[in-house]
Amino acid sequence: MNAIRNVAIVGAGLVGQGWAIVFARAGMDVTVYDARENAEAVIGAQIDKAVGDLAAGGLCGDVSLVLSRIRFARSLSEAVSGCDYVQESAFERIDVKREVSLAIDAVLPAHAIVGSSTSGFPGSAFYEECGNRERLMVVHPVNPPHLVPLVEIVPTPWTAPQAASRVRRLMEDVGQSAVSLSREIPGFVLNRLQGALLDEAFALFAEGYATAEDIDRTVRDGLGLRWSFMGPFETIDLNAPKGLADYAERLGPMYAGFADQRRADRGWAPDAVTRADAERRELLAEQDLDARRSWRDEMLMRIVRAKQAVAD
Amino acid sequence: MNAIRNVAIVGAGLVGQGWAIVFARAGMDVTVYDARENAEAVIGAQIDKAVGDLAAGGLCGDVSLVLSRIRFARSLSEAVSGCDYVQESAFERIDVKREVSLAIDAVLPAHAIVGSSTSGFPGSAFYEECGNRERLMVVHPVNPPHLVPLVEIVPTPWTAPQAASRVRRLMEDVGQSAVSLSREIPGFVLNRLQGALLDEAFALFAEGYATAEDIDRTVRDGLGLRWSFMGPFETIDLNAPKGLADYAERLGPMYAGFADQRRADRGWAPDAVTRADAERRELLAEQDLDARRSWRDEMLMRIVRAKQAVAD
Structure with a gap:
């Protein structure tokens, strides 16, 4: 199995932006896709500021090097098709989660894994119809993920245990603190x-x-x-x-x-x-x-x- | 009403020792009484070590000045009779609390206030027969009080509100963080x-x-x-x-x-x-x-x- 090098961020509000920083700070190549107008200009400026604040706080080294690892894609398919791991951070509404998950699933490389940032829904509520559902799960961060390291990894009934273990190692590799749930429960552990x-x-x-x-x-x-x-x-x-x-x-x-x-x-x-x-x-x-x-x-x-x- | 300058510590296990450090570090004169054999030698050595650790950790200035404010009394009455405030930290058993409280009450100066370090008992369970019960209350620290500033002030049904307010000011003056309960409840707030x-x-x-x-x-x-x-x-x-x-x-x-x-x-x-x-x-x-x-x-x-x- 290849090491995870390329990460796609789908949906880049505050949570998705934080994730982009987490992965880029750890040396990964990050491709961001967000469906909103002017995504690159608006989100790029917000990420610049957050990385600058981190560096001022002594928690990030070379700002321009970190920022150079983050690029924007013009379509979801462009972001996902070349990646090893997708962190989905779309708007927190069940119909949005379902639609975005199906779109990711349709273009997901055969080896890639998907984690959803949802805090409120179990993965089984929106992954059921996905063809690759053994590689889909919830990977719930605390906001903002680049400051608070805790991440909850929550498998669905269909998630392969090896896929969940691989995400745990990925999270540890990028400096997050991962906890592994054995199965779904409302609110996971943290909430x-x-x-x-x-x-x-x-x-x-x-x-x-x-x-x-x-x-x-x-x-x-x-x-x-x-x-x-x-x-x-x-x-x-x-x-x-x-x-x-x-x-x-x-x-x-x-x-x-x-x-x-x-x-x-x-x-x-x-x-x-x-x-x-x-x-x-x-x-x-x-x-x-x-x-x-x-x-x-x-x-x-x-x-x-x-x-x-x-x-x- | 006189300012509180002289504090008596009755019972000097780990909690009582921490209290002695809290008051001495804040510039008060502290008199310690503990009924055990060799109290001064054993307890004095433990306090010396704890103050040294605090200074090494950057949380205490002049070690010898702080230690010079702590002295030992040979009897409970000697410790209590000259003080403005008593912090009772006797062994956590209801009959011990009752007996020690009555002994303190019998020699308490007319202006002085008593706080008990109990974590498990409401003050009403051991103060009832005390003559000065309007000046007696629970003042529950977290262990060790010289590191964790939180203190819960819990009045009994007989405690005068002014006495509770005065203790809150005292705690703030010595650098603790005080919370005031309106009345007794098992476990207080923290537990x-x-x-x-x-x-x-x-x-x-x-x-x-x-x-x-x-x-x-x-x-x-x-x-x-x-x-x-x-x-x-x-x-x-x-x-x-x-x-x-x-x-x-x-x-x-x-x-x-x-x-x-x-x-x-x-x-x-x-x-x-x-x-x-x-x-x-x-x-x-x-x-x-x-x-x-x-x-x-x-x-x-x-x-x-x-x-x-x-x-x-």
Whole structure:
């Protein structure tokens, strides 16, 4: 099997642009196709800026070399026909995903693999009619993929295990952090974990135990400090003398008590959403959201660099 | 009301030692009392080492100045009688908490406030018979408090709001990050949020969707990168064009779907605990847990410094 050298990006909004940077930064040749008017001018300028920001943040070396590896195709078929791997990042609507997947499938080289960036749909919802469906799967990034390395690889019932393993190696080769799901589940792993934490956060807020800002503080100055370099299992593994099973024996009953109390009343109460949004808008006006997003990306770069500085 | 200058630490295991460092580093005079044999020699040496590690990690200036502010008392009454604030960090057993609280209460100066480090008990379970119970509350740190700044302030039904506010200011003055609960709830905020995420992590693992290591990876290379400097509400607030309410409208139904599926089957399945522990022990032998805890503290210092480097 040939090594993956040529990557096609189909659909180049913010997610597709981030993917183009990930692959080009790792030395691959990237061909971008986006159906919108003036795609090359508009998207090219956005990619230029993002790569410049990365370099300023110390996370990318030679800007012009990276950019030189990204070119634009005038048709989907031109982008896909010469590639080894397709990262599909089309608009997140099931009919769009289905149509684009069939178009990719029709011109896919016999050895190539396709990953979809979808966060909301299982691959089985839009790959079923594709002829090459044993080489199609979901490869879900976090936004933006060039800053947050996590990628979820989710096979459909038809995906060949070797194809999923090959994508995992590809992701590791280009510096992403890959997780492999055994089968489909709504929300995959990442959004299910985020959802569980958000459910409890909204419940505590709805019941008036603490402000949204204090709940945020609990995560960013408490739990999240550890979780930025250790997951939940490693965290509890180090927090009891003999490790995880010891922790579960000591504290499992306490945690089970919290869960029992919540079984009947999970979900985000509409009134809580309204009040939490009002509290956020007091802290940050709607017109300042974009500036805060830039701050977030700056912080992400610093944390990523702090993590890189210590070998594990 | 006098400013808080003199702090008594009652019970000086790892948590009490961390508290002594927090207050001494901030310029306060700290008196430590611990009932164990040879308390001063053993505990003094442990504090010396921890402050040295902090300085090596760039998070503490003049080691000898900090250490010079910590002294040991030979009795609880000697420690408490001259202080403005008591941080009780006695052994985590309800009868011990009750006994120590009554002993502190009996010699507490008329203006002084007491915070208990308990993580597992509401203050109402051990403060009821204290004469000064309007000045007693739970002040729950994360371990170790000199590295992780988060502190939960939890009033009992008898705690005066002004006493709780005063402790919040004290915590902010000494560089901790304080959250104020309106009333008691099992697990407070931090462990409830951690428990919600762990429940989902154990469920995904028990059902075979991913390995424990891949679930950990999803947090440390995905969710946790953001959560180390933004909480869950700020994260979703920045992830929709118009903020939190906009995000809830777009994605709330998807998250509600995950929650529905879990209502019947939360909790940590015993078999999943056994298998997750086995997976952790393959990654890290039990005799290597201590070395990995040192690595964790090194990483915590780096992330704390990375956060400090950007003003928000």
